[in-house]
Amino acid sequence: MTDPSWVERNQLWTRLRRAVDQHPEPLPTPLAVVDLDAFDANADDLVRRAAGTPIRVASKSLRVPALIRRALEVPGFAGVLSYSLREALWLHDEGVCDDLLVAYPSVDRGALARLTTSDSAARAVTLMVDDPAHLDLVDAVRGSDVEVRVALDVDAGLRLAGQHVGPKRSPLHSPEQVLGLARLVAGRPGFRLVGVMTYEGQVAGLPDVVPGQRARSAIVRQLKKASLHQLAERRHHLASALREIAPLEFWNAGGSGSLETTGADPAVTELAAGSGLLVPTLFDHYQSFTPRPAAFFGLPVTRRPTATMATVHGGGLVGSGAPGLDRAPLPWAPPGLHLTGLEGAGEVQTPLVGDPASSLAIGDLVWFRHAKSGELFEHVTTAHLVRGDRIVDSVPSYRGQGQAF
Known part of the structure; x- marks a missing residue:
């Protein structure tokens, strides 16, 4: 069962922030990375x-x-x-x-x-x-x-x-x-x-x-x-x-x-x-193995509707299958954020609540996990490959090579 501590998720948030900040060019979002x-x-x-x-x-x-x-x-x-x-x-x-x-x-x-x-x-x-x-x-x-x-x-x-x-x-x-x-x-x-x-x-x-x-x-x-x-x-x-x-x-x-x-x-x-x-979220809770989440997508905070809420741009990357909460993207880093019951993950905006929301600033990236594995890369043209706190390569997805199967 995948159950990383909040310390590890905060460390991930720090690592990915450094990786993006050190990149020589601004990166568009949704920003897909693979650890x-x-x-x-x-x-x-x-x-x-x-x-x-x-x-x-x-x-x-x-x-x-x-x-x-x-x-x-x-x-x-x-x-x-x-x-x-x-x-x-x-x-x-x-x-x-x-x-x-x-x-x-x-x-x-x-x-x-x-x-x-x-x-x-x-x-x-x-x-x-x-x-x-x-x-x-x-x-x-x-x-x-x-x-x-x-x-x-x-x-x-x-x-x-x-x-x-x-x-x-x-x-x-x-x-x-x-x-x-x-x-x-x-x-x-x-x-x-x-x-x-x-x-x-x-x-x-x-x-x-x-x-x-x-x-x-x-x-x-x-x-x-x-x-x-x-x-x-x-x-x-x-x-x-x-x-x-x-x-x-x-x-x-x-x-x-x-x-x-x-x-x-x-x-x-x-x-x-x-x-x-x-390791998408649907593979978190298995008795047989304990894998490590490796794929994430980052969305920027674009506004603060209230002092305890942060809204990111985009977010509605919902997994296929029978509709349900388990198909929604999961706010992952920083830990403690949640989707709202009224709006959920929206096409152009996703409000987030939870303790970290009050400290997020305009422009900060929030990292999510997709419910399904490869479906994330239908929404982006590039996967940025991260080692430690650096982006070591940026490679095209099927979409990035003009393919849609």
């Missing part, structure tokens, strides 16, 4: 938890090519788990990686046509499918007879008392459904079945020691335990049956919150992680 000391420590901890199972970098949780490259340089990381085919093709063209697994099925006709007309891209990129229609679409736009690498996205949700617990992703759940599509891919000209994905989001993506939610957290931990038991049995049987159909290169599973447990499954050959590198 490289925390990023590197988190990368090492993810590798430790994976215990020898390779980790694919989940690009959706970074969206900054330099950070993807940095993670890939750490022994124990290998390959990229992309969230868009067009993104995967761009990362390949940019030379970021030559082993790209697209985590979601693509119906992007233009990107599919590009994939099938490039031998090098077709060797580097693996498509995700869970329906014969995905294969039909590839054939409909196919520009050559290049062989397309394919992986099956198998539902990894928990089936309990007739209910489905977990992300609503693939329709492939029963062995008959999985093996039926596997045979179809293996027997279809122009395609090669090379892998499987089973993403157990109800295990990897749910905090389970949330303050003030003791009963709910206990239920979540029990659901995780049941999911892992059910998945281990399903993966074992499916892996055995799939070996009779095609020689698989990989079985991808897990996420930042489940590396130890998922990596212990003999069927799993690789894991995926991304949020555990930057």
Whole structure:
């Protein structure tokens, strides 16, 4: 569980203020920074938890090519788990990686046509499918007879008392459904079945020691335990049956919150992680690990409505998912600041209350954390990389390179 002391958060505020003040040019806001000391420590901890199972970098949780490259340089990381085919093709063209697994099925006709007309891209990129229609679409736009690498996205949700617990992703759940599509891919000209994905989001993506939610957290931990038991049995049987159909290169599973447990499954050959590198607020309260927040965005105080309130410019960088307070940005440094119940995080202004508000001056920067990991970098063109109290590099995000996937 991430619970830094207020002393550490005040030290962060001081460090980041010095870093910005020492920069030779004024920096526009929102000002996104990544603490490289925390990023590197988190990368090492993810590798430790994976215990020898390779980790694919989940690009959706970074969206900054330099950070993807940095993670890939750490022994124990290998390959990229992309969230868009067009993104995967761009990362390949940019030379970021030559082993790209697209985590979601693509119906992007233009990107599919590009994939099938490039031998090098077709060797580097693996498509995700869970329906014969995905294969039909590839054939409909196919520009050559290049062989397309394919992986099956198998539902990894928990089936309990007739209910489905977990992300609503693939329709492939029963062995008959999985093996039926596997045979179809293996027997279809122009395609090669090379892998499987089973993403157990109800295990990897749910905090389970949330303050003030003791009963709910206990239920979540029990659901995780049941999911892992059910998945281990399903993966074992499916892996055995799939070996009779095609020689698989990989079985991808897990996420930042489940590396130890998922990596212990003999069927799993690789894991995926991304949020555990930057640590957004939704990854604060996990029993399995204690990461260090590494990504922050700074907003300037622009006015003082009252003696006990400070208003910053902007702030409405709200995380995706079911709407709720856990999706709002969290004022982090200096510690003790809070959003107001009436305005929350606004598009052009965000009032803040709490003890430090009375001492903030016009022009001071307040540092926030985003609820989700890579989504922060959809709002900025540049990520400023900080080591200690200095900005050591400024690198473009996807947006900064003119890309929006």
